Amino acid sequence: MKTKIFSAITMLAVVFGLTTTTYASTIKDDTYTVLNDKGAINKIEVHGNVELFVSDASTDQVKVYNKYYSESALVQNKNGVLRITSYKNEKLVVWVSANDLREISAYDNAEVKSFGNVSKIEFAIDLHDSASAKLNLDAFTADVTVKDNAKAVLTGTANQLNLNRDIESNVKSNNFSAAHRTENKLSFAADFNQELIGM
Structure with a gap:
């Protein structure tokens, strides 16, 4: 018993x-919400206090963390452009996996990071304000524009790298290999202002 x-x-x-x-x-x-009805994603625009992770995938998917539906955030896809906006104090974390992503634009203090290697024929990243990007790329052509106080760290390879920047020190590409490289300085005033701040 x-x-x-x-x-x-x-x-x-x-x-x-x-x-x-x-x-x-x-x-x-x-802890996250999967948004499957966003359609094909070719471009991403990020505004505000957002941490965006991007990765290659055979199908497009958006995962939004931080209880998306209870926060004042916008995640909207229109004609292949995914717009992500959040101005809350806590960072909105979004992971986008896409098949044919070609361009990312980031503003304010948004952060963009690649999750794994992003392999594309043509890829463009456009950073403004205090936005930042850490990307591991494998591209035939990579167009990188870094304006204002934005910062970029690039690793990987490209056949052609077109780099446009306001402040030279804001782009780290020591671990990025390009067969052909073109660099353009966008603004002499930005470097002058940077020197004044350092005095």
Whole structure:
């Protein structure tokens, strides 16, 4: 009799433990929202306090973290342009995996990071204000524009790199290899202002 009671208690403990584990993983999965109805994504525009991760994929998908529906954020796709905007104090974290992403524009203090290697025929990144990007690229042609106080760190390779920047020190491309490289300075005033700040 004691053996049967002990076996029953052990069985309940095992079942309770499995139930608790299953519940915990469900909570973990609820930390993000998958937006599957966004359609094809060719370009992304990011505004505000957003941390954007991008990766290659065979199908397009948008994952929004930080309880998207309870925050004042906008994630909208129109004609292949995905617009992500959030001005809350807490960063809105978004992961976009796309098949044919060709361009990203980031403004304010948005951060753009590649998740893995982003392999494209043509790819453009356009940074403004205090936005930043850390990208690992494998592209035939890469167009990189860094304006204002924006910053970019590039790794990877390209056949042709077209680099346009206001401040030379705001672009780190030591670990980026390009067969052909073109560099243009956008503004002499930006370097002058930077020198004044350093005095």
